[in-house]
Amino acid sequence: MGGEEAVSLRLDAPQPPSVPPDGIRILSRRERPDVVEAMYEVYVECDQDVPGSSGPLTLEGWRALDIDRPSRSPDLSFVAFEGDEVVGYAVADLFGDEAHHGFTAVKRAWRRRGIATALKRAQIAAATDLGLKRLATGSEERNLPMRRLNAKLGYRPDPELSVVVLRGPVQE
Numbered sequence: 001m002g003g004e005e006a007v008s009l010r011l012d013a014p015q016p017p018s019v020p021p022d023g024i025r026i027l028s029r030r031e032r033p034d035v036v037e038a039m040y041e042v043y044v045e046c047d048q049d050v051p052g053s054s055g056p057l058t059l060e061g062w063r064a065l066d067i068d069r070p071s072r073s074p075d076l077s078f079v080a081f082e083g084d085e086v087v088g089y090a091v092a093d094l095f096g097d098e099a100h101h102g103f104t105a106v107k108r109a110w111r112r113r114g115i116a117t118a119l120k121r122a123q124i125a126a127a128t129d130l131g132l133k134r135l136a137t138g139s140e141e142r143n144l145p146m147r148r149l150n151a152k153l154g155y156r157p158d159p160e161l162s163v164v165v166l167r168g169p170v171q172e
């Protein structure tokens with residue numbers, strides 16, 4: 001089992017804008033609340049690629065976690081479209097003056113084109129507009145794509161967020 005590495009981005013300096021790749025539009029969940037089932041399809045495909053995943057949640061379970069829980073912010077959650085097709089999404093929770101990233105996912109056929117980068121940059125811009133101080137996230141330590149992406153965007157290990165990870169049998 002892998003641990004989680006906690007990293008954060010301090011929003012005290014200007015950040016580059018979100019520039020989606022050609023043909024891709026990034027819209028917030030507030031602008032497009034109508035694509036929940038298409039987001040679920042993205043989740044089911046992408047969950048298979050998350051190290052340590054125990055399999056996808058049902059639509060109802062996923063919806064409660066990724067869409068409907070009270071802390072989830074439609075202004076900090078974004079969907080990527082090619083034409084009318086939903087090809088990726090990134091969601092986040094708002095807690096006071098900071099936000100925590102949730103799942104970030106891009107369908108396999110659209111990967112390595114900068115879509116996750118554009119989704120996260122849209123979240124960073126929205127968080128900055130809301131006056132937030134910090135964006136935090138945890139990546140499964142084996143999830144190299146996500147860890148590299150976060151590092152590239154300027155997220156750094158944050159001692160304030162560190163968690164204790166226990167490995168092996170717990171001594172009684």
Ligand SMILES: CC(C)(COP(=O)(O)OP(=O)(O)OC[C@H]1O[C@@H](n2cnc3c(N)ncnc32)[C@H](O)[C@@H]1OP(=O)(O)O)[C@@H](O)C(=O)NCCC(=O)NCCS
Pocket residue numbers: 046047049050051102103104105106107110111112113114115116117118143144145146148149150152
């Ligand atoms: C992680 C994920 C969202 C990346 O989406 P993406 O649109 O392909 O990402 P980008 O094209 O914006 O990649 C940006 C950078 O991330 C890193 N990266 C992305 N995929 C990578 C891979 N397979 N291997 C190594 N680095 C990778 C690279 O540094 C890349 O920059 P580069 O292409 O210039 O080298 C996608 O692989 C995915 O949906 N994975 C399954 C779900 C998941 O694990 N989500 C994270 C848990 S929250």
